[in-house]
Amino acid sequence: MAREDYEVVMGLEVHAELSTKTKIFCSCPTKFGAKPNTQVCPICMAMPGTLPTLNEKVVEYAVKAGLATNCEISRNSKNDRKNYFYPDLPKAYQISQYDKPLCEHGYIEIETSKGKKKIGITRIHIEEDAGKLDHDDLGGGALVDLNRAGVPLIEIVSEPDFRSIEEVDSYLKKLKSILEYIEVSDCKMQEGSYRADVNTSIRPIGSQKLGTRTEMKNMNSFRSITRALEYEIGRQVEVLDNGGTVEQETRKWDEVSGKTFSMRDKENAEDYRYFPEPDLVAIKLSEEYIENIRKTLPEMPESRKQRYLNDYKLSEKDAGIITSSKYLSDLFEKAGEICGNYKAVNNWIISDISRILNETEMDPIEIPFDAKQLAKLVMLIDKGTISSSIGKKVLVELFKNPRDPEEIIKEKGWIQISDEGAIKDVVLKIIEANPQSVADYKGGKERALGFLVGQAMKETKGKANPQMLNKMFVEELKK
Amino acid sequence: MDITELTVHELQGKLKNKELTITQINEAYVNRIKEKEPEVQAFITELTDQGMKQAKQIQNKIDNGEKVGDLAGIPIGIKDIICTKGVKTTCASKMLENFIAPYDATVMEKINAEEMIDLGKLNMDEFAMGGSTEYSYFKKTRNPWDLSRVPGGSSGGSAAAVSANMVPWALGTDTGGSIRQPAALCGVVGLKPTYGLVSRYGLVAFASSLDQVGVFTKDVQDCAILLNVIAGHDEKDTTSVDVGSKDYTKSLQKDIKGLRIGVPKEFYGEGINPEVKSCLETAIAKYKEMGAEVEEFSLDIAKYALATYYIIACAEASSNLGRYDGIRYTYRSPEAKTLKEIYKKSRSEAFGAEVKRRIILGTYVLSSGYYDAYYKKAQQVRTLVMNEFNKAFEKYDVIITPTSPTTAFKLGSKSNNPMEMYLADICTVSVNIAGLPGISVPCGVDSEGMPIGMQIIGNKFCEETIIKTAYAYEQETKFREKYKPTFKK
Structure with a gap:
């Protein structure tokens, strides 16, 4: 059969690190990039005798995420232990949630070229991140860094509702923007604080039975996910067309060769022996608690988009791009407010800024300059102090070494001749x-x-x- | 006067009258340890030198007129499963032979705040798994009443050290009877508080939903004093409960008229040694004489408690002991070359047979396909056990049973028969399953002169009631004045 004769079915498990100041079960800081094993204590190092205490902020953030994705919030929830051995997991179990997650039965609405679609959220639960292994090239061994051990995560499990790669891409971007809007995660993909496990299967069109799925774990770039899915779907079609069967397994995506490989470690046979965490009491949430969190939910992307269409007369497409990231959207609003020329700010974001972000694979949150500096750039052009072609050079300079655009043009001698x-x-x-x-x-x-x-x-x-x-x-x- | 014969409240009296000094007291205990430890083998780590230094410092303070607390300078022994900063905490395992905790358990912080002197870390069954202290990696502790017999377990070192007057009192832990049973076998008082009364922070976990820190003392009054020190809510242990501050010494009253005592007949039947049974019957008759109302009743569910206990305790243990993986602070097999070998060889070489048995059992009952039949069912039975006890406590203030079905048995007589060893817990485990407080007080000796313990069980957080019940009996019968360990060989 040709590829068009198959239907692709995909599901996602997204892990997002929560941006709480301290870890989920101790008071160690969660800051990224510290020297190995400097953000640790007896608890997150799993010293004998230590006990976890649940960080209440983690529950609050997870409930917020649940409310923002239309989930039901469990009034009665608990933690469970997931047991397995690995050197980055010092307790030999991860404290997670098994049969009573905090949030269930939600959905997110996505938009693709084929229109709008609801993607079901099966559940959102809280858990702790593991540490990291640094493979020591000199000694040939591995070193354990436990700074990340105990950093809080939410795992957002989707229904197997995806039928195209475009839907997956759109969902991942939408979910990321929601988490950024409600300020529970900074979703820095390069730092691994927003990563996805992708489950993929195919079946002949019209078939009701799901095909055997493969899983690709810890994918942390939109581009890799798209490429990996392109490859994996093609591979599965080929296997079936040649009369073979797809094996249920974990496959690793290799960026360089552009292929997926079987992990062949029979991870699927692992039995995690989940059981209720006896060191923590049940999580009981009152109606009042949940309502109070609901009240703190900020304006969501759809509503902002509508406002941009009405108030600033942006095009549907531009408003969509800008509101896809809370950071871009905040930048737009703040810079627009300062300079008064929303249209021009919009143009800068949509064209030059987006292009540079794309070229450098930079996340909007990593934009080094602030709204004030962007506004100043717009104002300098509006006043005729510089031309728009000089403006483009100033922008490049803002990315390289952000400072007052007026200073940049003085320093570079770029002031427009209007004499x-x-x-x-x-x-x-x-x-x-x-x-x-x-x-x-x-x-x-x-x-x-x-x-x-x-x-x-x-x-x-x-x-x-x-x-x-x-x-x-x-x-x-x-x- | 032999100083080491005295209870802590007696020592306090003599300190107040200036009959004794802190230095004298500690010297006496250090000498006693020197004398008796070779026979009894209760200590894994002795801290006598450092203890004497501390004693002198505290004595200096007193001599300089500085104010110190009521318990400053009083020696204590600590079961080697409670973390002590800067001192080895081995859990009597090869796995943690060289583990030095970088922090103090919450109970140790409380002991240290009182300026009490830790004279050493006491022997136990490896990771508190056992009922005879024979499963220690380091040594086999002897029963001071008969050195050919076990002291009970798992807190056998604590019980034997108090019984042999090597420390005036000690901390132990109790998951299925590990304080009460050795207290009974060594003729001392042992209290396991309600689950949640004492912080578990720094107690190396065996079975998290059952473990509790408790005390070994010479008499009930000391028991109340030491409980005052260690009880209390701890933010670091979310399963600890805030019941406000209580003074348990206020419960030291002799009047028990009208006290309602329940006697569950299932604890006096099959498997209970006839001498133990008749001793308990005498004790219960004594209570009647003292004005208590005694009634026999049925606690039928108790027969399922032992199986329930071994499923839950082993399940939790299999997970709790996963962290001993040869990667960080544990033993690592020198043979191991790959990651899998580090796990396999280190754990195979450093865990004893009983610990392995329980890890395997626990892993099995949690594994997929068996979880519902074992672990889940055990949790359901656990709820039933709690309900039955709740019903009983509507009618009775306390429940009285033997602490152990037998008196101390000979070394080696059960250590190769796990099932028989597990039966030693038959009277105590249901108390842990239900999270209740229980105290064991000596109530007589058998024909061979070995002590017999009486277990008094109370409702949750009703430590006052069981302390009062035990105290009244003790004052009436004066066990300590009649019987003493003989160190018979």
Whole structure:
């Protein structure tokens, strides 16, 4: 059969690190990037005799995430132990949630080229992250860093509702933006604080029975997920077409070869021996507690988008791009408010800023400059202090070394020449140097004017005010 | 006067009258340890040198007129499963032979705040799994009443050390009877508080939903004094309960008229040694004489308690002991080359047979396909046991049973028969299953002169009632004045 004869069925388990100040079961800080084993204590190092105490903020953040994804919140929940051996798991069990997760039965609405669709959320539960193994190239061994052990996570499990890679991509971006909006996770994918396990299976179109699924774990870039799914779906089609069967297994995506490989460690046979965590009491939430959290939910992306369409007359597409990230959206609103020119801020974000983010694979939250600096850039152009082509250079400079754009243009000598005398000198110089073009223009070839203006811009290294140049050329050539 | 014969409240009296000094008291105990430890083998780590230093410092304070607490300078022994900062905490296991905790257990913080002097870490069954202290990796502790017999377990070192007057009192832990049973076998008082009364923070976990820290003392009054020190809510242990501060010494009253005593007939039947049974019957008759109302009743569910206990305790243990993986503070097999070998060889070489048995049992009952039949069912039975006790406590203030079905048995007589060893817990486990407080007080000796213990069980957080019940009996019968350990060989 051809690929079109199969239906793809996918489900996602997303792990997001919560941005609480302290770990889930002790008071160690959660900051990323500290020296190995400097953010640890007897509890997160699993010293004998230590006991966990549940960080209430973790429950609050998870409930917030549940409410923002239309989940039911359990009034009665508990923690469970998931037992397995690995050196990055010092207790030899992970405290997670098994049969009574905090949130259940929610959904997220996504938008693709085929329109809107609801993706079901099976559950959201809280758990602790494991530490990290640093493979020591010199000694050939591995070193354990427990800074991340006990960093709080929520696991968001979707229904197997995805039928295309586009839906997966859209869901992951939407979910990320929701978590950013409600400020429970910073979702820094490069730091691994937003990562997904992807389950994939295929079945002949029309079949009701699900095919055997494979799982790819800990994917932390949208691009890799799309590429990995392209490959994996193709692989499964090929297996079935050749009369084979897809094996239920964990497969690893290899970025370099662009292929997935079987892990072949029979992880599936692992029995985690879940049982209720006896060191922690049950989590009981009152109606009042849940309602109070509901009240703190901020304006969500849809509502912001609607506002942008109405108030700032942005296009549907632009408003969608900007509200897809809370950071971009905040940047838009703040910069717009300062400079008053929302349209221009929109254009900068949609075109140049988005392009640079794409090229450098940077997350919006990592944009180094602030709204004030972007607003200043817009204002300098609006005032005619610089041209928009100089503006683009200033933006690149803002990404490299963010500072006041006014300082940048002074330092670089990029201030626009708007002095009439100076402009006239340049115009006369260019006219004198290009008699042919002057003759062409006078002979009726309008296009020759463009060439002359271009030459003048070149002469001034782009600093001449283009409107004034144009006007001056026309005047001088009439003479 | 032999100082080490005195109870702590007697020592306090003599300190107040200046008949004794802190230095004298500690010297006496250090000498006693020197004398008796070779026979009894109760200590894993002796802290006598450091203890004497502390004693002198406290004595100096007193001599300089500084104010110190009522318990400052009083020696104590600590079961080697309670974490002590800077001192080895081995759990009597090769696995933790060189483990030094970087922090103090909450109970140790309380002991230290009183400026009490820890004279040593006491022997036990490995990871508190056993009923005779024979499963210690380091040594076999002897019963001071007869050195050819076991002291009971798992807190056998604590019981024997108090019984042999090597410390005036000690801390132990009780998961299925590990305080009460050795207290009974060694003729001392042992109290397991209600689950949640004492913080478990720093107690190396065996079975988290059953473990409790408790005390070994020479008499009930000391028991109340030491309970005052260690009881109380702890933020670091979310399963600990805030019941406000209580003074348990206020319960030391002799008048028990009208006390309602329930006697569950299932605890006096099959498997209970006839001498133990008749001794208990005499004790109960004594209570009647003293004005208590005694009634026999049926606690039928108790027969399921032992099986329930071994399923829950082993399940939790199999998970709790996973952290001893050869990676960090534990023993690591020198042979191990790969990660799998580190796990397999280290755990195979450093855990004793009983610990392995329980890990395997616990792993089995939690495994998929068996969870519902074993672990889940055990939790359901646990609820039934609690309900039955709740019903009983509507009618009775306390329940009285033997602490142990037999008196101390000979070393080696049960250590190769796990099932028989498990039966030693038959009278005590249901109390842990239901999370209740229980105290064992000596109530006589058998024909061979071995002590017999009486277990008094109370309702949750009713330590006052069982202390009062035990105290009244003790004052009436004066066991300590009649019987003493003989160190018979």
